[in-house]
Amino acid sequence: MSRRIRRTPYTSCVEKSGISGFTVVNHTLLPKAFQHTTIEDYYHLRENVQIWDVGCQRQVQIKGPDSAFLVQKITPRDLRSMEVGECLYVPLINDDGKIINDPILLKIKDDHYWLSIADSDILLWVQGLATGLGLNVKIEEPDVSPLAIQGPYSEDLMVDIFGSKIKELNFFNFDYFEFDNTKQLIAKSGYSSQLGYEIYLNNSNLGEKLWNTICSFGKKYNLRPGAPNLIDRIEAGLLSFGNDMTSVNSPLECGFEKYCSLSSEIDYIGKDKLIKEKKLGSKLKLCGVAFAGEPQSACKIPWPVYSESVKIGEITSGIYNPALKVNTGIALLLKSYLDKVSEVKVEVLKNDFKEGIICSLPFSVSKNYELINQIRSKK
């Protein structure tokens, strides 16, 4: 640890809560686990409520007369009907039409936006663009550190702390709520399959107080500190930039077609590349893979996926799912093969192949059930 790896306003609380280890996102600490297994945390998340220090989800604040123009310039998603108070999942792409991040965009005002980013320095990308284009905007990283409350009891807990107005929030919308005589932005969102909220705390000094208040109110709901859960995230088909797709992938490969407007009425960087890719067809397609064999712990180095003897791609996020009773993974696979085959082999260790099957994401959609049943019994 050093100052280069930044602490969040909650890190000291996290350290007192029995943290087992951190990872690094956006040069910032992200807790990985609190002395429970990934499986224990998966079930706890689905049955109770958890508090997650996701202060690493840094905000890129874009303010000023040209901000709406700039925000549309960086994403293929059509933002024309976006309202103040809305959150939108927006893939960001570069001049080559490749993904460089997949943040949540929050429209604070007509000339004021936040990008709540995944793991790459979008601040530099947006500043570089704005400088190059000579735009009238101010771009900075504000003192905002999200704290996530996730799980089926999150609404009850949030109502206890912030009042019943919480219930009026629609999914992927935000509003302002009072905490300690300050106004804080809270969104109904989060990186899990469960009901959840994210508090975009805009004052680092209140971090410990907010954490402790939530923990105290959370006792009656069996609240525990937690972290984004790999089993849950894969099951829900929630992607991780840097894992499931990197800057060599296009949004069309990743199943983001619905976020890629080719309307002539909007303009964004990389649009010509997406038009071309759409015409010629994408090379890869992101899918789920369920596979047989002993329960796998988290995939650390991608697992190759084969059709017969041809390597058609890799599982980049993978782990055993105890509820589905099958190993699950997210993979980018050669599209040309997917039209022909649904059965694959996964090489979890050198020359150790497991029988697998291509699934839709999320895994929980009904058409996967029979496929998963089929694979469960195999070696």
Next chain:
Amino acid sequence: MSRRIRRTPYTSCVEKSGISGFTVVNHTLLPKAFQHTTIEDYYHLRENVQIWDVGCQRQVQIKGPDSAFLVQKITPRDLRSMEVGECLYVPLINDDGKIINDPILLKIKDDHYWLSIADSDILLWVQGLATGLGLNVKIEEPDVSPLAIQGPYSEDLMVDIFGSKIKELNFFNFDYFEFDNTKQLIAKSGYSSQLGYEIYLNNSNLGEKLWNTICSFGKKYNLRPGAPNLIDRIEAGLLSFGNDMTSVNSPLECGFEKYCSLSSEIDYIGKDKLIKEKKLGSKLKLCGVAFAGEPQSACKIPWPVYSESVKIGEITSGIYNPALKVNTGIALLLKSYLDKVSEVKVEVLKNDFKEGIICSLPFSVSKNYELINQIRSKK
């Protein structure tokens, strides 16, 4: 660990060499230590030779007709006399005149450069600028992963492997050398106070072979795997972006005046801000601080520095130096106080103050000796 935190071509060798822990730089693993203390490694580095996996020093490759224009645009350092084969330390600054990275610039050809970067996504900054300015350049991260050989026996070792042409390399210059029938760029450089080389391996598949070859030839020089050493780095006054300065600091505050040309013949982003700062004076100044008391282990959270009862800054990198027999640190301090005082107090723990003194960097310059002697005896 996950794919998001990238491995280098040397990681598997590092894992077999008794690694004790990693940190993350540029989304990539950087070894921290190999079962020796920082003090043991400090002495070993100064007396022998070490091999460091610095594959995290990612390259931003800028090629094409506008590359020289773009490279000058991003740094205040005057590049007009830079030759092919040269390496230059170049602070990069943004529109606000603040530092966003401090890479080594390598001029490969007149229209082909590499930036060997510290920990921020300069690829995105440069791509953003080039896209905004509509420049004719191709910017990408090539398959290049530096491996450092550092220590007094590094030249002997390198000659054994790459031949006596190594001796012709001048400090901060590079040339090409054969390895396994490939041509590899080698620079006389490195992040230590010692003689050293960096091999910019341009083929990941050769990583293990290169590592093993060096280890094998290195036996007779008592080679050990190592990592940038905090004691040595502070003593040498080598800064760490993210630790000693961040994007709130200007290059003038960090002692980079000699790299900030205000010549009317060159133009770069943020120049107007530097002209203004130079006129009005900088607020902070980066210095060394030597301080008394029991030997401190590495500073994890900045140590406040006081003059009388006024907090005038923080030590951001700090540790005990066993050769100088004093605690050492790098600090950004309020310049207005530095003209008046040279004695300070360092708060290593809440209300635990140690007597300290302002030093020049590097610590080893002669005018510091008396100051350090003076402070060593104090509490």
